[in-house]
Amino acid sequence: MTGKIRVVIAEDQTILRDGLQAILDNYPEFEITGEAVDGLEAIRLCAKLTPDLLLLDFSMPRMNGVEAIADIKKQSPQTRILMLTMHDSGEYLATAFKAGADGYALKNGKQEELLRAIRTVLQGNKYVPEAMAEEYEARSNPAGGLSGERWPAPVLTKREKVVLKLVAEGYSNKKIASLLYISPKTVDNHRTNIMEKLDLHTPQALTFYAIHLGLVEVGRDLAPLR
Structure with a gap:
């Protein structure tokens, strides 16, 4: 890579965005070419500027980072994406890589770790953060990547898969009941059965599993993760 490394920062919190810029300003090889406060703006800037690197916050308003990745890669395929997050959960890590992120860095890490992450993805x-390396290896198949996540076997009925898809898309029990012409109590029973079968007990975990099954398209229907 010749010349300066062109960087776009997508982070909705001004103090964190300014902090990232202050860090990179200490290194002459980096040039901040744009800043975004949500996923939609990140897509627009990357299409316009085609940066070498995008520092992308996981959780942002309007459209979160994971939702934006597919369009960013389509508009600017050469852009390397480093996901920045406070989430040290393997489920979030798996979702980020499945969506197409090139790296995953924790916001509470040291400056040296951020720079190491940036240089790694640019190469x-x-x-993967050192603190999450063991879990990453456990979730990876022998060939590497995260295509072999240790998810429960798909034992859901057709109706349960429909309910799971709607839950992952962010619909309430009342709305799901209306769409499927069943009672909210029946929807609640389906949700309980799904959680017990899969041993997954949070909306986020159900969303990740829906992505794994291909019921929800990453970058389009993923429910907001805050």
Whole structure:
């Protein structure tokens, strides 16, 4: 890579966005070419500026980072994406890589770790925080990547899969009941059965599993993760 490394920062919190810029300003090889406060703006800027690197916050208003990745890669395929987050959960890590992120860095990490993450993804490699490396390896198949996540076997009925899809898309029990012409109590029973079968007990975990089954398209229907 010749010349300066062009960077776009997508982060909705001004103090964090300014902090990232202050760090990179100390290194002459980096040039901040744009800033975004949500996923939609990140897509627009990357299409316009085609940066070398995008520092992308996981949780943002209007459209979160995971939802934006597919369109960013389509508009600017050469842009390397480093996901920035407070979430040290393997489920979030798996979702970020499945969506197409090139690296995953924790916001509570040290400056040296951020720079190591940036340089790793710019070299064409994936970056995982040291604190999450063991879980990453456990979730990876022998060939690497995260295509072999340890998810429960798909034992859901057709109706349960429909309910799971709607839950992952962010619909309430009342709305799901209206769409499927069943009672809210029946929807609640389906949700309980799904959680017990899969041993997944949060909306986020159900969303990740819906993505794994292909019921929800990453970048389009993923429910907001805050």
